[in-house]
Amino acid sequence: LSKRFRSPLTGNHTVLFDGAGTLVFTGAASATVTTSGTTINITTADTDVILDLTITNASNLIKNIKCILPNYEATYTTAPYYPGSIEKLEAIPRAGQRLVFRSMNWRRTNGDKPTSPIDETTWDRRSTLTKHTQGSSFGVAWEHCARLSNELNADLWVSVPHQATEGYTRSLAQLLLGELDADAILIVEPSNEASWNTSFDQAGYFQTLGNTQGFTGTAAQKGRKSYSKFLAETADIFLTEWGEANAHRLRFV
DSSP states (O other): OOOEEOOOEEEEEEEEEEEEEEEEEEESSEEEEEEEEEEEEEEEESOOOOEEEEETTTTBBEEEEEOOOOOOOTTTTOSSSSSHHHHHHTSSSSSSSSSSSEEETTGGGOEEEOTTOOOSGGGGGOOTTTSSOOOOOOOSOOOHHHHHHHHHEEEEEEOOOTTTTHHHHHHHHHHHHHHHHOOOOOOEEEESSTTTOTTTTHHHHHHHHHHTEEEESSSHHEEEHHHHHHHHHHHHHHHHHHHHHHGGGGEOO
């Protein structure tokens, strides 16, 4: 097993894991770790640290590996969002308006490729809180998007995966209704720039789908019509799941 990761900070990071074995760190850190709770010194921020699992015990496999930022060991489970990042976000001038947290990049929206076998098409394929990493091409779990939005007292802007099934979209609407603060606005966008920007795979996806769906016109026109259909279907699902009592909190783009 080999994994690359980066830390925004230098200094002593605490390595935690369950099980028994040996972890070797190279790159921006140099250490061999055999005991959970050992610290490693990362010498350069935002630079690859390479983690190799070289030995493990077949009857007590290493799992749940974590590398905790400096001075964060006692609070990372109850406050999972790094305080330094929260402080920067809270310092953004609001001019009397609520902050809007757009989760597009955190969710890797523009990396959701139509031909990829790991696309989030059905709800069971989504990134979850218990997934081994929140840094994969799946993006972070939707729960993190809602919870960070709540912590910032912000409204949330989400991008529904362009290949999401009706069941996926319905489950997402239900989850966000339950997770978001009751006064938060939810801005719902199917994917991102999917009706026109062919530099992103999702636009090509809708152009191809539009042809399959029997829409007429140029490829671009077929794509826009197909996207409009998906937008209408997505809006209907969210409005149904959120109900009349919460419909005023929804925005669609």
